[in-house]
Amino acid sequence: VSQSIQNGLRVLVVDDNHDSADSCAMLLEFTGHTVRVAYDGASALEIANEFRPEAALVDIGMPLMDGYEVVARIRALPWGAQSTLIAMTGRALEEDKRRSFSAGFDHHLTKPIDVEALAALLEQRATRSKGC
Amino acid sequence: LVSREILNAVPTDTPEDIHRDVLAVSQIGAVPTLLEVLCESTGMRFAAVARVTENTWTACAVNDGINFGLVAGGQLEVESTLCIESKRSLSPIVIDHASLDARYCDHHTPRRYQIESYVSVPIVLAGGRYFGNLCAIDPAPAKVSDPKILGMFTRFAALIAMQLDSEATREGVQNALRDERATSELREQFIAILGHDLRNPLQAISATSELLTRKLTDPVFAGMAARIKANSKRMSLLINDVLDFAQGRLGGGLGLRIEEVGDIGRELQAVAKELQDGHPTRQILSDFRVARSVPCDIGRVQQVASNLIANALSHGAQESSVRVSASTSDSEFMFEVWNTGEPIPAEGLGKVFEPFWRNSSSTTRSGLGLGLYICSQIVKAHGGMLTVTSTRDSGTTFSVHLPLSRPQ
Numbered sequence: 373v374s375q376s377i378q379n380g381l382r383v384l385v386v387d388d389n390h391d392s393a394d395s396c397a398m399l400l401e402f403t404g405h406t407v408r409v410a411y412d413g414a415s416a417l418e419i420a421n422e423f424r425p426e427a428a429l430v431d432i433g434m435p436l437m438d439g440y441e442v443v444a445r446i447r448a449l450p451w452g453a454q455s456t457l458i459a460m461t462g463r464a465l466e467e468d469k470r471r472s473f474s475a476g477f478d479h480h481l482t483k484p485i486d487v488e489a490l491a492a493l494l495e496q497r498a499t500r501s502k503g504c
Numbered sequence: 505l506v507s508r509e510i511l512n513a514v515p516t517d518t519p520e521d522i523h524r525d526v527l528a529v530s531q532i533g534a535v536p537t538l539l540e541v542l543c544e545s546t547g548m549r550f551a552a553v554a555r556v557t558e559n560t561w562t563a564c565a566v567n568d569g570i571n572f573g574l575v576a577g578g579q580l581e582v583e584s585t586l587c588i589e590s591k592r593s594l595s596p597i598v599i600d601h602a603s604l605d606a607r608y609c610d611h612h613t614p615r616r617y618q619i620e621s622y623v624s625v626p627i628v629l630a631g632g633r634y635f636g637n638l639c640a641i642d643p644a645p646a647k648v649s650d651p652k653i654l655g656m657f658t659r660f661a662a663l664i665a666m667q668l669d670s671e672a673t674r675e676g677v678q679n680a681l682r683d684e685r686a687t688s689e690l691r692e693q694f695i696a697i698l699g700h701d702l703r704n705p706l707q708a709i710s711a712t713s714e715l716l717t718r719k720l721t722d723p724v725f726a727g728m729a730a731r732i733k734a735n736s737k738r739m740s741l742l743i744n745d746v747l748d749f750a751q752g753r754l755g756g757g758l759g760l761r762i763e764e765v766g767d768i769g770r771e772l773q774a775v776a777k778e779l780q781d782g783h784p785t786r787q788i789l790s791d792f793r794v795a796r797s798v799p800c801d802i803g804r805v806q807q808v809a810s811n812l813i814a815n816a817l818s819h820g821a822q823e824s825s826v827r828v829s830a831s832t833s834d835s836e837f838m839f840e841v842w843n844t845g846e847p848i849p850a851e852g853l854g855k856v857f858e859p860f861w862r863n864s865s866s867t868t869r870s871g872l873g874l875g876l877y878i879c880s881q882i883v884k885a886h887g888g889m890l891t892v893t894s895t896r897d898s899g900t901t902f903s904v905h906l907p908l909s910r911p912q
Contacts, residue, residue, distance in 0.1 A: 391708035399715045433700055460707075462700030464747060466759045483703035484710035484740050 380404040381498055384425035386416040386442060387460065388434040396429060396460070396485070403491065413437025417445055427456040427497050429481075429490075432463060432472070440475040447476045456497040460485060517557045524677060525555045525635070526577050529564035531676030532667040538660045539567035546653055548621055548642040553664060555636040556587045564636070570643060572617075586613045587624050587637040594634065596625040598654060601645035621646035625657045630669045638664060691750075698747045703740070710736040745874040749859060752881045760801040760885050768798045768805070769830060772839065775809045776828055783817050787825035794830050798837045800886055800906055805839075808879045808890075812841040812902045815875065819863065820900070821845030832908065836888075839904040848894040856892055879904075 383405045387393035390411060397407045408423050410416035413434055420428070428446065432439035439459060446452040456479070459472040464482040472480040479493055529535060539551040549569035555562045561582040563574045574580070582588050590597050599605055599622040602614035614620065624639035638661040640648075648654075667673055713736060716729035751759075765771065769792035780788045809828075816826040820843025827842040848856060848863060855861045857880040860873040883890040888906035 389704045389708070392704050392711070395708045395711035395715065399711045402715055402718060462703035462707075463696075464699055464744065466761050483707040484736060485707060487711075487714050 380406055381426040381494055382406050382408075382423060383494070384408050384410065384416065384420055384423060384428040384430075386410045386413070386428065386434075386439070387431035388412055389431070392431070392483070399487065400494075405494065413439075413442045416442050420446055420449070424451050425455060427458065427494055429458050429460045429485075430477075432459055432461040432468075440471070443476045456493065458490070458493060517560070522555055522557070522560060522562050523577075524681070526562060526564045527680045528668055528673055528677045529553050529555075529664070530576060531673050531680065532664065534667070535565045535664065536567065538663070539565060542638075542640050542657065542660065543567055543569060545656065546621075546623070546640060546642075546648055547646050548623070548640040548648070550642065551638075551640040553627070553636065553638055554585075554587055556582065556585075556591050556634075558582070558588075561585050561587060562636075572641075584613060584616055586611075586622060587639060590624045590626055590637055591634060594626055594628070596623070596654060596657065598623050598649045600647055600649050604645075617641065618643055620644055621648055623648050623653070623657055625654070625661045627661045627665050627668075629665050635665065635668060637661075695747065695750050698743060698750060702743050706736055706739055706743070710740070742872060745872055745878060748878045748881075749874050752878070760804060760882075762799050762801055762886075764797040764799050765802045765805075766797050767794075768792075768800070768802070768837070769794045771802050771806060772809050772828070772830055775806050776813060779810065779813050779817065786817055786822070788813065788817075789825050789827045791827070791829040792831075794832050794837065796832055796908075798832070798906065798908065800837075801882075804882045804886075805904075805906075808882050808904060809839060809841075811875045811879050812904075815902075816841050816843035816900070819843070819845065835908055837904075837906045837908060839906075840901055842899055842901045844899040847896050847900060848892070853892060853894060857890065 380403075383400050385393050385397045385400070385407060386409075387396070388411055393409050393411060397409045400407045408419050408425070410419050414437055416428075416430070428443075430439040430442050434442075439461070443457050443459075446455060446457065457477050459477040459480045460483060461468065461472075461480070462483045469480045481490060535553060539553070542551045543549060550572050551567045552563050552574065553565040555564050559582060561580040563576055563578045563580075565576055566572075566574050566578075568574060586597050599608050599614070599620075602608045602611070602620050602622065608614055608622075614622065619641040621642045621644065622640070624637045626637055627635040629635050638657060640657075710733065713729050713733035717726055717733055720726040720729055772792055773790060776788050776790045780786075813826060813828060820826055824844040828840070829842075830837070830839045832838070852861070852863055856863075856876050859877040861876065862873045880890045883904055883906065886906050888904065891903045891905070892901065893903075894900040
């Protein structure tokens with residue numbers, strides 16, 4: 373991961389596991405992104421409304437409101453279609469991936485996340501917004 | 505009679521219906537004893553309760569003293585049996601000595617199963633509904649055409665029918681089905697725990713160690729962080745293996761997503777490069793000549809390639825290179841990984857694809873012993889074959905063969 377990302381993105385990290393969310397957020401901040409963290413689906417939507425993340429990393433298995441629902445609701449927002457939504461989950465089966473995509477995620481990463489792969493996805497997004 | 509509903513619920517017999525009937529017979533505590541009594545009093549060494557339909561013959565309970573090899577749930581080709589004839593005529597068949605019997609000396613059943621003596625009586629439920637047969641066989645002749653013996657078979661068959669019709673059996677079947685469902689839920693939970701609950705803490709360890717390796721300027725501390733990171737990666741791969749194992753063994757298979765892969769050589773090259781980067785002091789020589797598309801689940805094929813190359817790097821001679829090649833013939837895609845060094849002992853060769861196998865003479869012991877088993881399962885799920893040869897002179901070669909015709 374390049375430490376000198378010129379166009380850091382606004383990234384929202386959503387995970388009910390605090391350690392997982394916080395460590396991921398710290399890593400993203402260190403690589404030049406502006407990061408907000410939510411530990412449940414409802415506050416994720418609240419934060420997303422004013423933060424308007426260009427990318428969101430969302431855990432799937434969360435109590436009360438799961439990642440599928442969070443993503444469906446973000447997608448329904450006016451700016452939501454543009455956001456790069458990445459599932460970040462312990463579920464690694466083919467059917468889990470298919471389900472992520474049909475729920476509205478753009479990408480599906482299995483925990484523990486491959487940092488290089490995540491960096492590549494965010495860079496793709498950064499280049500895209502520069503191009504627009 | 506209420507009880508007939510269990511067996512009569514659906515007009516056609518699906519595999520679930522038959523499974524339910526097998527369970528129903530297993531709920532009748534007296535059946536094993538009845539079969540034993542039949543064997544003892546006739547001298548015949550194999551007796552069974554069979555569920556018979558126009559298309560299936562399924563053993564529900566078996567007393568097997570001749571290693572015939574059938575167990576409850578086991579099936580025979582229905583047309584190869586005499587039971588189907590007993591079903592169609594709804595009458596008993598009794599043979600003392602098949603090869604001397606005018607009617608049965610040329611019959612395919614005694615010939616095929618090499619049996620001489622045979623008794624089969626239909627089991628008829630309340631309302632006249634045919635269930636299957638109570639039958640006994642033996643490779644030796646026996647004097648079974650005795651009215652007393654036939655009477656015993658008939659009475660036992662009636663007893664079994666009565667039990668199948670009873671409410672208690674019906675309840676037992678419901679309970680057994682519930683138990684099965686509970687077991688499968690437990691299995692799902694187990695897989696979920698492996699997949700989810702173990703990966704969450706690992707995610708935190710992995711991300712934190714990643715951050716530390718970047719932030720720490722003291723090379724000693726950065727090295728420690730790198731070690732934590734490398735081990736969390738290793739742990740993650742172990743979880744993948746256990747998950748694949750549990751999924752393949754307990755669940756509904758590995759779930760391949762087969763697609764035509766245009767440039768499989770490039771995909772395999774990516775795997776070889778990743779391993780080369782991780783082992784800078786070693787040499788991986790690749791020779792990929794695949795001119796056509798290959799139908800496969802490329803992620804899974806890469807997993808196999810990665811496993812085989814990593815094995816070659818860790819078990820092969822450290823000073824020698826690892827060779828990797830891929831090619832196609834008219835009918836198959838072939839991928840090989842070769843290394844020199846200490847060969848796999850001859851007694852281990854037949855076992856390398858078994859779960860939890862580890863080379864006892866190997867000095868490294870890092871994995872669970874599931875890697876090659878999972879590889880072979882992946883290859884098998886593609887309708888292909890994974891083979892190994894290993895000698896001191898020609899080295900160790902693992903070969904993956906995948907059919908080019910699309911697996912069903």
